Amino acid sequence: MSVYDKLNELNITLAAPATPAAAYVMYAQTGNLVFLSGHISKNADGTVNTGLLGRDKTTEQGKAAARAVAIDLIGTLQAAVGGDLNRVKRIVKVMSLVASTPDYTE
Numbered sequence: 588m589s590v591y592d593k594l595n596e597l598n599i600t601l602a603a604p605a606t607p608a609a610a611y612v613m614y615a616q617t618g619n620l621v622f623l624s625g626h627i628s629k630n631a632d633g634t635v636n637t638g639l640l641g642r643d644k645t646t647e648q649g650k651a652a653a654r655a656v657a658i659d660l661i662g663t664l665q666a667a668v669g670g671d672l673n674r675v676k677r678i679v680k681v682m683s684l685v686a687s688t689p690d691y692t693e
Contacts, residue, residue, distance in 0.1 A: 590672040591672065594661075599661075601658065601662040602659070603662065604659075604662055604663040604666045605626075605659065612624065613663050613666070613667075614667040616667060621664065623660055623663050623664060623667070624663075626656050626659045626660055628652035628653070628655055629655065636652050636655075638686070639687055639691075640685060640691050641687050641688035641690065641691030641693075642688050649687075653683065
């Protein structure tokens with residue numbers, strides 16, 4: 588099964604990478620490695636998703652935000668590899684930061 592078959596199976600549509608919000612690039616390639624810049628969670632209308640898990644956001648809303656960021660990252664990776672995700676052999680590292688209240692434990 589190709590990457591695109593799996594994305595279709597999961598009803599995932601990749602968008603073009605976002606324009607950087609400041610003076611940085613969305614990805615950098617060195618040799619056969621690609622490094623992606625940080626991505627932020629956005630709402631369906633494109634505004635930045637704000638608030639803290641455990642205060643302003645539920646766990647389900649947090650999961651949805653994390654999923655949206657992951658899909659954005661895949662879209663950026665697709666652009667970085669010339670439009671063909673099947674060229675990607677593996678993802679070595681993913682780092683995620685979550686804004687939550689100090690007592691949030693879910």
